[in-house]
Amino acid sequence: MQLSAPSKPIGAASTALLAEPPGEFQLRDGTRVLVRPIHPEDSDRLREGLHRLSAASRYHRFLATVSELSEAQLRYLTHVDQVDHLAWIALDPALSGEPALGVARCIRLPENPAMAEVAVTVLDAYQGRGLGTLLLGVLSRSAAAHGIRTFRAYVLEDNDAMLRIFRDLGADVGRADIGVCQLDVPVPEDPETLPDTPTGRVFKAVAARVGGGRPV
């Protein structure tokens, strides 16, 4: 899913990338991560990241068996306008080359510009520390700023971690196919209206944050 460009261009013309917020965060276990908009130069990071991802995580992400990304797919995933296709990457600033630890992206639906298909991936070795929630929280703020009001996600029904995050945000859960849930997740403009749940509280903390290395 979301591996190639739609046949028609979508939405508004590209505008400048966001000015590189939000910066460095500290995960629950103290791990420092750098979160920034994805850049064209991140192509090798995505290729390496896919190689480091377990087969199960790849399947959960793409709902298909994916072992390599083509040059065209890498280009599509890294040349994003941050308006109709928004993507944020988390890097490990402590390691040489700052490898990718995770990515969250959403792509506006041409037939419904207030809705975007969302997906998030975190390397297996970094899962369960709050990074997926953090990346989605950052993505949701930039998506809200660009008029996206709902994330649509396709999630395998055994993907407990992903379902839990989206349910915690008040997702409307339906069925897309055998074994695949379709979730519509509110992306509120005003973070104060986020639900008072563990994920909702992290999203509020992300929205409130201005710089610094506060744990989220």
Ligand SMILES: CC(C)(COP(=O)(O)OP(=O)(O)OC[C@H]1O[C@@H](n2cnc3c(N)ncnc32)[C@H](O)[C@@H]1OP(=O)(O)O)[C@@H](O)C(=O)NCCC(=O)NCCS
């Ligand atoms: C889904 C995914 C992005 C979550 O990222 P993550 O960094 O592990 O998520 P978080 O650490 O923010 O955890 C979110 C919550 O799920 C819980 N969780 C994590 N793994 C879980 C599991 N196997 N079963 C149930 N809950 C789980 C965590 O405890 C956490 O809850 P808490 O905040 O109450 O402690 C990550 O598991 C992943 O990349 N999976 C493979 C790709 C994928 O499935 N993408 C989704 C496509 S839309």
